[in-house]
Amino acid sequence: MADEPDKESKTEQASEKKVRDAVEKGNLPFSKEAPILATLVAMLVFALFFAYDSIVRLGIFLAMFLERPHEWSLATSADAISLYQIVFLEIGRAIVVVMALLVAAGVGASVMQNMPRLVGDRIIPKANRISPMAGWKRLFGIKGFVEFLKSVGKVLFAGVFLSFALSDVHLRLLEGMLMLPSAFSMQIRDIVVDLVLGVVIAMALIAGVDLLWTRYHWMEELRMTKQEVKDEHKQAEGDPILKARMRSLARDRARQRMIAAVPRATLIIANPTHYSIALRYVREETAAPIVVAKGQDLIALKIREVAEEHGIPIFEDVTLARSMFKQVSVDSMIPPQFYQAVAELIRIIQGNRKAPKAGTSVS
Structure with missing residues (x-):
């Protein structure tokens, strides 16, 4: 101990x-x-x-x-x-x-x-409270001696005070x-x-x-x-190592949920290797496209891989992908400044233009 x-x-x-x-x-x-x-x-x-x-x-x-x-x-x-x-x-x-x-x-x-x-x-009940040895130490130890001196001092002080009063x-x-x-x-x-x-x-x-x-x-x-x-x-704020581990686990779970949502996407906007944004648009559900996933580097490649597996159209637009990645949030509608660009891509999918083959890229 x-x-x-x-x-x-x-x-x-x-x-x-x-x-x-x-x-x-x-x-x-x-x-x-x-x-x-x-x-x-x-x-x-x-x-x-x-x-x-x-x-x-x-x-x-x-x-x-x-x-x-x-x-x-x-x-x-x-x-x-x-x-x-x-x-x-x-x-x-x-x-x-x-x-x-x-x-x-x-x-x-x-x-x-x-x-x-x-x-x-x-x-x-505690043994030291009824132990004769512990009681002896309390009475005749240093603390007991100090208490005895304090008592004598109090009596003398009160006696002197009363003698004058x-x-x-x-x-x-x-x-x-x-x-x-x-x-x-x-x-x-x-x-x-x-x-x-x-x-x-x-x-x-x-x-x-x-x-x-x-x-x-x-x-x-x-x-x-x-x-x-x-x-x-550390106890109040949490162990930094444990907190970092918990944050890492939370990010991993968020990525897994995000990747699992990619099959629900309507289209993918990508920078060929660095960024991917998965959007879902169903007119009956929302007024504007929703970001169901976004990622960079390895996550971006994983989003594209899942999209190809599920036949989701992928549009490669370096400028649009880079700009959207910085300004959109997962599970939120895209900002109004991207409405027109995304609407053009949705029209392609809906047949106003020749739709790309599923899982292929269009620049």
């Missing part, structure tokens, strides 16, 4: 076909940081617009539940199930919004990067201890919002860089060698 081309030899940009094939196989650039950023944004939205009401409502329910336990009957299993349903419903109401936001954020982050598509090759959080907590419980809850909410906002800003910078890097790395991985570009061009 030939070795894969190294990166140094991949000097050409990926072609549209290479990119299209990669997309169809599911090989798409994907930033892992974008879904994380979307999740954090969803949490920020929840903290800003939904968290306070949900927490207050849940707090009131739990306070009532814990302060007045005698109001909840547990005499039977039905009572226990009913209580469980009530508690579960209240907790569900508190978290359903945040769960919906997280799901929408995750799906949206993936869709915005690449439209979803079903790729069968991606879901076919929340430098006064301890003072705000001390102030909150002197507030009413309701006001202190708002203070806690504001601190959480600032915390999430700081992480979102830091993550937005990281995700932006990662998106650009992912796209750049993807295009670099798809780069092609000069030989790959040539091979793809």
Whole structure:
């Protein structure tokens, strides 16, 4: 098996076909940081617009539940199930919004990067995906080490950013201890919002860089060698040798069809050895003579040979044959400038003049 081309030899940009094939196989650039950023944004939205009401409502329910336990009957299993349903419903109401936001954020982050598509090759089981050795190499190989360094760098960057953004959080907590419980809850909410906002800003910078890097790395991985570009061009345009062979076969078939049509001709106009034009004229069929065959040199001689075999009159006229050969097309009527000359020859055949013997030449 030939070795894969190294990166140094991949000097050409990926072609549209290479990119299209990669997309169809599911090989798409994907930033892992974008879904994380979307999740954090969803949490920020929840903290800003939904968290306070949900927490207050849940707090009131739990306070009532814990302060007045005698109001909840547990005499039977039905009572226990009913209580469980009530508690579960209240907790569900508190978290359903945040769960919906997280799901929408995750799906949206993936869709915005690449439209979803079903790729069968991606879901076919492969041994290297479950191989412990392959997994070990992914985790502790060079790529795994680079990913580890990236994760450490992200944590350090976010930590430094947050340390500046929340430098006064301890003072705000001390102030909150002197507030009413309701006001202190708002203070806690504001601190959480600032915390999430700081992480979102830091993550937005990281995700932006990662998106650009992912796209750049993807295009670099798809780069092609000069030989790959040539091979793809041959596939797109067709192998020149094969195309030449196909053209040759097409010309041969056209000649065979043309020679097979000569017996239908009414007359042949020829330059003694170089050109032959076979014409068919039947008044009921067409308004003017039709060219059923024409040829030069060997083809011209073959047309004359077939005409002689079938008793078709041959008229030798050097000037007319040369002129007509350049201007007429097979299966088309002759141009008007040749009407008079050809009409004279047809009259000869029809008996206005003495017709030549079949297969003989008249000059």
